[in-house]
Amino acid sequence: MIVKDYFLPESLDEAVTLLAERGPDLLVMAGGTIAMMRMNEGHLLPDQVMGLRRVGLDAITINGKLSIGATTTLSTLANNESVPMLSQAARSAASWSLRNMATVGGNLFARNPYGDVATALLALNADLRVINRNGERVLPLADFFAANRQLEPGELLADILVPPPTGQTVYHKFGRRAYNTPAVVTIAAHITRDGDSVTAASIALNGVAATPVRAIPAEKMLVGQPLNGETITAAAQAAAETVDPPSDAVASGWYRQRMVRVILERVLTQIMEQEQ
Amino acid sequence: MGVNMTKVRGQGMAAINYPTGMNLGGDPSQALIHASTTGNFIISLSSTDLGQGLKTVIAQIGAETLGVPFDTVIIDTADTDTGPHCMGTFASRATHRVGNAVMMAANEAKKALLDVAADELEASPDDLELDGNGSIVVKGVPDRSISVIDTALAAHFKHGKTIAGRGIYMKPKSKVDPLTGEMDPDSTEAHACTVAEVEVDTETGEVKVLSLKSAYEVGQQVNPALVEGQIVGGALMGIGHALYETTNPYYPAIDHGPLNFSDYLMPGPAELPEMESVVLEFPSSNGPYGVKGVGEMTANCPIPAIVNAINNALGVRITTLPVTPEVVLRALEEKAAQA
Amino acid sequence: MASKVVSFTLNGRETEVMVKPLTTLQVVLREQLGHTATKTGCRQGGCGSCTVLLNGEPVLSCLLPAEDVAGQQVTTLEGLTPIDGLHPVQRAFFDHYAVQCGYCSPGMILTTKALLDRNPTPSREEIVEAISGNICRCTGYTAIIEAVEAAAQALKGGQNGR
Numbered sequence: 001m002i003v004k005d006y007f008l009p010e011s012l013d014e015a016v017t018l019l020a021e022r023g024p025d026l027l028v029m030a031g032g033t034i035a036m037m038r039m040n041e042g043h044l045l046p047d048q049v050m051g052l053r054r055v056g057l058d059a060i061t062i063n064g065k066l067s068i069g070a071t072t073t074l075s076t077l078a079n080n081e082s083v084p085m086l087s088q089a090a091r092s093a094a095s096w097s098l099r100n101m102a103t104v105g106g107n108l109f110a111r112n113p114y115g116d117v118a119t120a121l122l123a124l125n126a127d128l129r130v131i132n133r134n135g136e137r138v139l140p141l142a143d144f145f146a147a148n149r150q151l152e153p154g155e156l157l158a159d160i161l162v163p164p165p166t167g168q169t170v171y172h173k174f175g176r177r178a179y180n181t182p183a184v185v186t187i188a189a190h191i192t193r194d195g196d197s198v199t200a201a202s203i204a205l206n207g208v209a210a211t212p213v214r215a216i217p218a219e220k221m222l223v224g225q226p227l228n229g230e231t232i233t234a235a236a237q238a239a240a241e242t243v244d245p246p247s248d249a250v251a252s253g254w255y256r257q258r259m260v261r262v263i264l265e266r267v268l269t270q271i272m273e274q275e276q
Numbered sequence: 277m278g279v280n281m282t283k284v285r286g287q288g289m290a291a292i293n294y295p296t297g298m299n300l301g302g303d304p305s306q307a308l309i310h311a312s313t314t315g316n317f318i319i320s321l322s323s324t325d326l327g328q329g330l331k332t333v334i335a336q337i338g339a340e341t342l343g344v345p346f347d348t349v350i351i352d353t354a355d356t357d358t359g360p361h362c363m364g365t366f367a368s369r370a371t372h373r374v375g376n377a378v379m380m381a382a383n384e385a386k387k388a389l390l391d392v393a394a395d396e397l398e399a400s401p402d403d404l405e406l407d408g409n410g411s412i413v414v415k416g417v418p419d420r421s422i423s424v425i426d427t428a429l430a431a432h433f434k435h436g437k438t439i440a441g442r443g444i445y446m447k448p449k450s451k452v453d454p455l456t457g458e459m460d461p462d463s464t465e466a467h468a469c470t471v472a473e474v475e476v477d478t479e480t481g482e483v484k485v486l487s488l489k490s491a492y493e494v495g496q497q498v499n500p501a502l503v504e505g506q507i508v509g510g511a512l513m514g515i516g517h518a519l520y521e522t523t524n525p526y527y528p529a530i531d532h533g534p535l536n537f538s539d540y541l542m543p544g545p546a547e548l549p550e551m552e553s554v555v556l557e558f559p560s561s562n563g564p565y566g567v568k569g570v571g572e573m574t575a576n577c578p579i580p581a582i583v584n585a586i587n588n589a590l591g592v593r594i595t596t597l598p599v600t601p602e603v604v605l606r607a608l609e610e611k612a613a614q615a
Numbered sequence: 616m617a618s619k620v621v622s623f624t625l626n627g628r629e630t631e632v633m634v635k636p637l638t639t640l641q642v643v644l645r646e647q648l649g650h651t652a653t654k655t656g657c658r659q660g661g662c663g664s665c666t667v668l669l670n671g672e673p674v675l676s677c678l679l680p681a682e683d684v685a686g687q688q689v690t691t692l693e694g695l696t697p698i699d700g701l702h703p704v705q706r707a708f709f710d711h712y713a714v715q716c717g718y719c720s721p722g723m724i725l726t727t728k729a730l731l732d733r734n735p736t737p738s739r740e741e742i743v744e745a746i747s748g749n750i751c752r753c754t755g756y757t758a759i760i761e762a763v764e765a766a767a768q769a770l771k772g773g774q775n776g777r
């Protein structure tokens with residue numbers, strides 16, 4: 001690995017300035033669990049790298065919305081119980097030592113079927129605060145994924161903003177091992193009910209496409225309906241029918257498609273059985 | 277739909293004979309032993325310890341044959357270029373082959389040691405014995421003795437002699453009888469039987485190994501703790517082969533192969549079943565102190581036992597490895613289609 | 616390609632090294648400082664054999680640029696091992712035959728040390744979860760889990776590690 005320059009800016013200002021000056025050739029790296037691995041392997045050979053460990057984006061604050069600094073480690077999020085689905089998602093990722101390095105921001109860039117926290121964030125309708133030398137903008141996470149994770153040149157991801165959940169949440173990472181496992185499929189669901197009837201449904205699936213995606217047809221089928229065996233089966237079936245998952249070393253597309261149905265059925269059943 | 281309704285259990289069994297060594301074009305291992313000035317014995321080998329404990333059992337065998345304390349035996353497996361020849365650590369052959377070579381070398385070195393001690397004690401070598409604690413004594417006369425250290429010092433600095441020995445064990449190539457196919461490929465055989473219990477989720481196809489209960493017949497155990505280590509470690513490898521591990525998940529399409537340690541699936545510590553094993557000892561006729569090999573076999577017996585348990589649970593006949601959840605679901609679909 | 620001087624505390628000692636840009640802590644430890652207890656298994660974050668403690672927390676030195684640890688505390692197995700014997704966690708691994716080839720052992724032992732510092736009485740499940748990033752190909756984990764349990768007992772009994 002031959003890198004000409006490695007920068008460790010001490011502030012966000014310094015980081016966006018460096019990025020503006022150096023342009024897209026400057027590789028941005030947070031926890032490095034994706035970037036360093038690819039460099040060690042020789043799949044990524046940048047001339048210049050910028051590490052974000054010292055820019056001070058590693059805090060979680062609550063101010064109406066939950067704001068998670070982009071370089072917050074998965075361990076820090078796992079130990080923060082303010083949104084249980086998020087701490088659970090963080091705990092489900094990789095191993096202890098890796099979670100001590102990997103960041104929440106970096107998790108949004110993880111290739112399928114990784115991106116456990118990203119999946120939970122998508123179900124929670126998170127927004128991204130993105131910053132460049134001249135200012136900032138807020139971008140829905142769903143749009144970021146729809147645009148294949150492209151930020152504008154010169155932009156850094158600063159924080160992730162999470163509105164407080166209004167309903168019930170269930171997160172289920174289905175992998176081949178109990179711990180430290182890549183996912184077959186991951187499902188995060190956020191369902192709001194009024195009495196018997198579902199008033200809002202947000203279901204995120206991972207392992208089924210290049211990025212985490214929402215199960216829109218299933219969500220639409222549930223809104224206005226009660227949660228029962230019938231509606232759950234129909235929604236799970238609809239979710240499975242609308243995905244065409246890829247095959248990789250963990251599972252085939254054939255198997256993943258079936259598991260979307262089975263696991264979503266289990267997730268929704270769990271929500272049905274929970275107290276509201 | 278109740279989640280528990282989808283879980284079914286089954287039991288399966290498998291038994292194996294496992295050869296110690298294999299039929300090569302003559303299969304030798306050699307050993308050299310010499311005493312240092314201070315009476316330690318260095319056993320030089322080019323046999324490799326991969327972690328299974330070869331150095332420990334070879335030191336035990338060497339110490340036992342020499343009649344000296346275990347901690348005065350030093351195993352040097354430093355260099356396959358310069359050490360005495362060994363075919364290698366495979367086919368569960370090392371303890372058997374190398375152990376036999378070391379016994380032969382140790383007997384020669386012991387004779388050289390006793391010759392020097394006999395001079396020092398003014399006794400006949402035939403009247404001497406080693407007490408296992410670092411001394412050579414005249415049989416029946418415990419106060420007439422000399423330490424191994426003093427003997428080694430005397431050999432080096434007074435007599436100008438080496439205390440050394442050479443050993444080889446070679447299994448000759450066995451020719452196949454062209455008419456009957458009869459041959460003698462291995463040196464001895466160990467045996468194992470495993471009963472596996474599994475739980476299969478018929479909705480997801482996941483298999484959980486609940487227990488592995490095994491009986492192993494491995495000849496004389498030189499070191500029971502190391503035998504146990506092989507059995508437990510091998511069992512998890514067996515689960516890996518049975519349920520997880522492959523570099524070609526959807527053969528013949530090879531573009532899904534695992535490219536790194538996180539994508540290559542192996543069972544982890546959470547996937548351990550309850551495990552119980554008993555070890556029976558029927559010494560072999562040709563192994564050092566009656567040993568047989570107990571290496572590779574420990575990964576083998578669990579595999580068919582687990583697959584048989586899955587077949588028993590589901591009423592199907594799966595014959596490919598690994599039995600991934602997808603393989604289970606496809607077998608169930610085929611069964612449903614035939615019904 | 617300007618090399619930089621990086622100072623950090625290694626096993627309680629102030630240490631200074633000169634590194635090329637993005638050299639990993641793993642390479643610095645093994646190749647510059649001769650601290651070879653830290654292993655190089657995969658360099659992909661997937662095996663745990665390169666685990667070291669950074670301010671007491673397990674991290675993977677193969678993915679960590681040495682410059683990132685400037686001013687911080689790094690502990691390797693060399694630092695855990697007292698001059699005249701074994702740390703109680705090492706002793707437990709030794710006594711329970713939790714080592715075969717030994718490639719996973721430094722990472723396992725440091726992870727165990729970090730676990731027991733936080734949670735002196737871990738359940739079996741907590742042990743399994745903690746070591747799930749440290750792959751052992753040899754032992755089948757049983758002996759390792761038993762060793763961690765024994766180390767917890769020993770440390771509770773007052774044989775304090777550092």
Ligand SMILES: Cc1cc2nc3c(=O)[nH]c(=O)nc-3n(C[C@H](O)[C@H](O)[C@H](O)COP(=O)(O)OP(=O)(O)OC[C@H]3O[C@@H](n4cnc5c(N)ncnc54)[C@H](O)[C@@H]3O)c2cc1C
Pocket residue numbers: 027028029030031032033034035036037052070071074092093094095098101102103104105106107108109110114115116117155156157158180181182183537538659660661662
């Ligand atoms: C062995 C192993 C196991 C894993 N297991 C899991 C798992 O179970 N679940 C899971 O979800 N993931 C897993 N991962 C993937 C990865 O570790 C995580 O997704 C992690 O959260 C990535 O974060 P990072 O900070 O380390 O990424 P980095 O490597 O630092 O970043 C990767 C890329 O993201 C971009 N980026 C990161 N932060 C920013 C920012 N603030 N602004 C702009 N761009 C940015 C950059 O382009 C950068 O190159 C695993 C990885 C490994 C090596």
Ligand code: FES
Pocket residue numbers: 654655656657658659660661662663664665666675676677678
């Ligand atoms: S070498 Fe660092 S995790 Fe394998």
Ligand code: FES
Pocket residue numbers: 327713714715716717718719720750751752753754
């Ligand atoms: S002892 Fe060999 S990898 Fe654990």
